[in-house]
Amino acid sequence: MEKFQILESGMVPLTIENVDTDQIIPARFLKATDRKGFGENLFRDWRYTPDDKPKADFILNNSAYAGQILVAGNNFGCGSSREHAAWALADYGFRVVVSSFFADIFKGNALNNGILPIQVSPEQLKAIFAAIDKNPATQAKVDLEAQELCVPEAGIVVSFELNAYKKMCLLNGYDDIDYLLSQKEAIKAFELNRS
Amino acid sequence: MKKTLFDKVWDSHVVSSVENGPDILYIDKHLIHEVTSPQAFNVLDEKGIPLFRPQQVVATADHNVPTENQHLPIQDALSRKQVAQLSENCEKHNVTLYGLGHPYQGIVHVIGPELGITQPGMTMVCGDSHTSTHGAFGTIAFGIGTSQVAQVFASQCLLVAKPKSMRVIVSGDLHPDVQPKDVILYVISKLGTDAGTGYFVEFAGSVFEQMSMEGRMTVCNMSIEMGARGGMIAPDQTTFDYVSGREFAPKGEELKNKIAYWKTLPTDEGAIFDLEHQFDAADIRPMITYGTNPGMGVKIGDAIPELDDASFIKSLNYMGLKAGSNLLHMPISHVFIGSCTNSRIEDFRAAANYVAGKQKSPDVSALIVPGSQQVAKQIVAEGLDRIFEDAGFVLRQPGCSACLAMNDDKIPAGAYCVSTSNRNFEGRQGQGARTLLASPVTAAAAAVAGKIVDVTQH
Numbered sequence: 202m203e204k205f206q207i208l209e210s211g212m213v214p215l216t217i218e219n220v221d222t223d224q225i226i227p228a229r230f231l232k233a234t235d236r237k238g239f240g241e242n243l244f245r246d247w248r249y250t251p252d253d254k255p256k257a258d259f260i261l262n263n264s265a266y267a268g269q270i271l272v273a274g275n276n277f278g279c280g281s282s283r284e285h286a287a288w289a290l291a292d293y294g295f296r297v298v299v300s301s302f303f304a305d306i307f308k309g310n311a312l313n314n315g316i317l318p319i320q321v322s323p324e325q326l327k328a329i330f331a332a333i334d335k336n337p338a339t340q341a342k343v344d345l346e347a348q349e350l351c352v353p354e355a356g357i358v359v360s361f362e363l364n365a366y367k368k369m370c371l372l373n374g375y376d377d378i379d380y381l382l383s384q385k386e387a388i389k390a391f392e393l394n395r396s
Numbered sequence: 397m398k399k400t401l402f403d404k405v406w407d408s409h410v411v412s413s414v415e416n417g418p419d420i421l422y423i424d425k426h427l428i429h430e431v432t433s434p435q436a437f438n439v440l441d442e443k444g445i446p447l448f449r450p451q452q453v454v455a456t457a458d459h460n461v462p463t464e465n466q467h468l469p470i471q472d473a474l475s476r477k478q479v480a481q482l483s484e485n486c487e488k489h490n491v492t493l494y495g496l497g498h499p500y501q502g503i504v505h506v507i508g509p510e511l512g513i514t515q516p517g518m519t520m521v522c523g524d525s526h527t528s529t530h531g532a533f534g535t536i537a538f539g540i541g542t543s544q545v546a547q548v549f550a551s552q553c554l555l556v557a558k559p560k561s562m563r564v565i566v567s568g569d570l571h572p573d574v575q576p577k578d579v580i581l582y583v584i585s586k587l588g589t590d591a592g593t594g595y596f597v598e599f600a601g602s603v604f605e606q607m608s609m610e611g612r613m614t615v616c617n618m619s620i621e622m623g624a625r626g627g628m629i630a631p632d633q634t635t636f637d638y639v640s641g642r643e644f645a646p647k648g649e650e651l652k653n654k655i656a657y658w659k660t661l662p663t664d665e666g667a668i669f670d671l672e673h674q675f676d677a678a679d680i681r682p683m684i685t686y687g688t689n690p691g692m693g694v695k696i697g698d699a700i701p702e703l704d705d706a707s708f709i710k711s712l713n714y715m716g717l718k719a720g721s722n723l724l725h726m727p728i729s730h731v732f733i734g735s736c737t738n739s740r741i742e743d744f745r746a747a748a749n750y751v752a753g754k755q756k757s758p759d760v761s762a763l764i765v766p767g768s769q770q771v772a773k774q775i776v777a778e779g780l781d782r783i784f785e786d787a788g789f790v791l792r793q794p795g796c797s798a799c800l801a802m803n804d805d806k807i808p809a810g811a812y813c814v815s816t817s818n819r820n821f822e823g824r825q826g827q828g829a830r831t832l833l834a835s836p837v838t839a840a841a842a843a844v845a846g847k848i849v850d851v852t853q854h
């Protein structure tokens with residue numbers, strides 16, 4: 202996994218609430234057997250008409266907004282456990298998603314794919330949306346070590362929470378699977394003990 | 397210390413805890429299917445490591461499979477490839493597969509319980525959010541992402557922080573026409589789709605104590621729709637009777653010992669939950685959803701709320717419905733009875749009981765999709781197939797089908813479908829399809845009337 206330390210980037214505002222995994226990546230694109238190429242179909246049905254023409258009113262089709270930070274309405278990522286949603290966001294190029302609320306499974310899937318979900322208060326989210334609305338090119342800075350998200354232009358500084366273990370993984374680019382493999386002996390001992 | 401059911405099962409599966417971090421949780425049973433497993437098998441190959449405990453993994457093909465002519469090769473090339481890949485991976489890694497054509501094939505959350513794989517006090521995972529279904533047995537069961545599927549393949553464990561605990565109590569007597577599906581749609585409509593985030597829920601109270609295992613599964617199935625990782629119901633005699641005698645359930649002396657242990661699992665009197673909600677069963681009536689998340693539900697006949705909220709308005713626009721109006725007598729064109737929420741034999745008995753001697757409306761196409769080959773067999777054994785076919789319903793072969801429309805069973809754009817599945821998200825049943833979630837009886841009644849009806853008035 203790629204390390205995550207400091208990210209400075211523009212933001213893409215998606216003001217819709219309750220964005221579910223079927224919107225992030227519709228089920229008909231889940232037939233792949235590898236992890237690549239999902240970015241093309243990120244938000245497919247909002248982004249394109251049924252005959253594959255970009256919809257002008259969708260935010261990803263508006264070149265005024267660009268960057269690796271997606272700012273989304275409340276309760277982002279609800280719905281299925283499909284990691285394809287996180288792959289699609291990562292493949293498209295997002296490394297941070299900011300929202301006032303995330304669904305549990307999505308949060309875990311995002312972290313396992315090097316995407317940092319940052320939870321802010323509803324007021325902070327509103328302020329960030331307002332700043333982007335005023336100036337689409339507004340820049341933000343995410344400092345993982347300091348657990349801080351700043352939007353200097355709007356005077357916004359948010360400290361966010363993150364589990365210490367997950368932070369260590371992201372900073373160093375570690376995967377859970379490597380950690381678990383290092384615990385094999387303890388796991389075998391546990392199995393022997395219970396039978 | 398007084399413990400909850402959840403505490404007891406969780407604590408007995410913790411291998412160790414990472415300092416300031418998650419627990420290493422041991423997983424007893426790992427269910428897999430064709431959609432979320434291929435990339436996880438790839439991880440094993442990339443890392444050059446074996447599947448650690450193949451005997452604890454069970455596979456089936458369900459999401460992608462056609463519901464007609466299952467004996468023929470799958471037409472859609474990508475689906476065919478995904479299903480073929482599952483067979484290859486299972487063979488290579490020594491995993492038991494109940495694939496197409498096998499008498500045990502079916503939706504992963506239907507076959508686990510029906511084969512006795514699901515038992516009280518276990519930890520179970522699957523790369524599918526509705527794994528919460530198995531919580532009906534007093535099992536900690538939750539959906540995981542594909543990275544985690546790979547972790548369980550590699551170590552039979554997961555790194556997870558222990559969630560908080562919530563208890564949802566529904567007590568009193570249900571109206572005789574109210575189904576388990578109505579109970580959970582009611583609870584979600586009251587609490588909202590994010591109320592359970594960060595929690596594991598225990599459903600308690602007389603309503604669940606009196607409920608059948610099938611009904612409990614319907615309820616726990618949808619705990620994910622209120623944002624919870626999973627739901628549980630304390631195991632009791634109903635649970636033990638259901639498990640006993642099933643193919644992979646413990647037998648004889650072993651079963652006796654297990655039951656003695658399972659009896660120790662229910663929440664201790666006085667144990668503390670982080671959050672508790674109480675509802676009165678008498679207030680529950682047949683439910684229907686009107687929006688694009690499962691929390692947007694009302695009692696059939698009640699008005700759609702009027703909210704000045706952009707997402708709410710967007711949702712009603714998608715559904716083509718008006719705030720303040722009600723859905724009673726609204727014409728519909730499609731009915732789907734199936735999915736891991738409502739495709740067990742009890743669901744089809746309830747629907748057939750309503751349909752018997754009636755005819756479906758000529759304006760409706762009504763699809764019946766059993767949850768498994770065993771359910772399909774039982775439908776025939778009980779003669780329900782004739783009731784449905786005589787009434788003009790179409791009976792198909794098992795799979796996820798129109799629940800997520802990965803196969804050919806899609807609802808056309810703009811059409812209203814009364815569906816017994818669990819998600820009414822935009823496009824879930826096909827691009828532009830409009831899903832109204834309801835119980836099997838309400839769905840059957842809509843098929844007959846060609847419009848939404850209140851079964852308590854019929």
Ligand code: SF4
Nearest residue numbers: 526735736796799800
């Ligand atoms: S029936 Fe629907 S919800 Fe259940 S496992 Fe299949 S796709 Fe998922």
